[in-house]
Amino acid sequence: MNWTKMMSPAAKTMLPAVAMTVVSMVLTLAVVVMWLGESMHWGVALVVGLGLDGGWLATLAYDRRLAAQGDHSTPITVIGWAFGAVATGVLVAHALGEDSPGAWLAVSWLPIAAKALWLVHGLWERTALTGEALEAIQGIQQEARDEAAVARARLRAEAATEETRLTAVTQAGARVARVQAATAEALSEAWSTLETARQGKETGRALTSVTTPVTPGxxxxxxxxxxxxxxxxxxxxxxxxxxxxxxxxxxxxxxxxxxxxxxxxxxxxxxxxxxxxxxxxxxxxxxxxxxxxx
Structure with missing residues (x-):
C-alpha cells in the first residue's frame, strides 16, 4: 500500500516536522540527564531536561494554535527559536566535552532543523488551497491554453488565406496585363493599317467612285x-x-x-x-x- 498517496498534503509537511521535533526533544533530554547527572541527582537533571523540552513544546503548541486561527505572534516566534537555539547549544556543548564529538555534533542541528520544518509547514498552510480552488485554477489555465491555441490556429489560417488571395490577385493581374499588352499590340497594328490606308494616294479616289452613284453631285x-x-x-x-x-x-x-x-x-x-x-x-x-x- 502506498502511504504517500494516502497522506493529505498537510501531513506531508507536518509529519517530518513532528518526527524531527520528537527526536530533538529526546536527544536534548538525554544530553541534559547525562550532562547534569554527574553533578546532581538524575531526577533533578530529568526535571531540567523535561522543563526545557516542555517549554519548547508549549511554545510550539501556542504558535500552532495562533497559526490555525490565522494569527501570528512575534514574541512567541522569538521564544520558539530561542528554545531551539538553547537545545542546539546544549547538544554542541555536550559534544565538545566528549572524546569523540563527531557523532553528537552530527545531530546537534536537529532542534534548529525541526523549527525550520515547522516554519515551512506554516508557510504551506498560509498558501494552501482547497481541491475546488485547485480544480478551478486548472480549468482557467486549460481554458487560457485552449484560447491561445485557437488564436494561433486562427492566425495561421488567416495568414494562409491572405497568402492564397494575394497569389490569386497577382496571377489575375498578370493575366490582365498580358491581355492589355495583346490588345494594345492589336490596336497599334489596326491604327497602323488605317494610317497607311489614309495616306494612300488611291484611297480617296476609290471611296469616291463607290459613293458617287449613291450621292450624285x-x-x-x-x-x-x-x-x-x-x-x-x-x-x-x-x-x-x-x-x-x-x-x-x-x-x-x-x-x-x-x-x-x-x-x-x-x-x-x-x-x-x-x-x-x-x-x-x-x-x-x-x-x-x-x-x-x-
Missing amino acids: VTPRWELPVWGPTEPTGPLALETAPALTDAALDVLVDQIRHSESPALSYREMAARFRTAGHSASEVRLRAAWKRVAA
Whole structure:
C-alpha cells in the first residue's frame, strides 16, 4: 500500500516536522540527564531536561494554535527559536566535552532543523488551497491554453488565406496585363493599317467612285479616323442651346460647310457645329446635310 498517496498534503509537511521535533526533544533530554547527572541527582537533571523540552513544546503548541486561527505572534516566534537555539547549544556543548564529538555534533542541528520544518509547514498552510480552488485554477489555465491555441490556429489560417488571395490577385493581374499588352499590340497594328490606308494616294479616289452613284453631285472628302487626343465639347452649351428649326439648321449647316474652300466634309462640319454650341440630334444634322448637299 502506498502511504504517500494516502497522506493529505498537510501531513506531508507536518509529519517530518513532528518526527524531527520528537527526536530533538529526546536527544536534548538525554544530553541534559547525562550532562547534569554527574553533578546532581538524575531526577533533578530529568526535571531540567523535561522543563526545557516542555517549554519548547508549549511554545510550539501556542504558535500552532495562533497559526490555525490565522494569527501570528512575534514574541512567541522569538521564544520558539530561542528554545531551539538553547537545545542546539546544549547538544554542541555536550559534544565538545566528549572524546569523540563527531557523532553528537552530527545531530546537534536537529532542534534548529525541526523549527525550520515547522516554519515551512506554516508557510504551506498560509498558501494552501482547497481541491475546488485547485480544480478551478486548472480549468482557467486549460481554458487560457485552449484560447491561445485557437488564436494561433486562427492566425495561421488567416495568414494562409491572405497568402492564397494575394497569389490569386497577382496571377489575375498578370493575366490582365498580358491581355492589355495583346490588345494594345492589336490596336497599334489596326491604327497602323488605317494610317497607311489614309495616306494612300488611291484611297480617296476609290471611296469616291463607290459613293458617287449613291450621292450624285456631291464630292465628299474622305478621311479615315486619326488616333490622337480629342477635345470634348462643353455639356452646358449643349444643354442650354435652343432647339433649331429645320430651316435654321439648314442655314447653319450650309454656312459651316462653305466656311472654307473646298467645302468641309460632314465630320468637320459636325465637329464645328457642336463646337459652336449648337444643339441638334445626329439624325436631324445628317438630314440637314443631305438637304444642303443636294
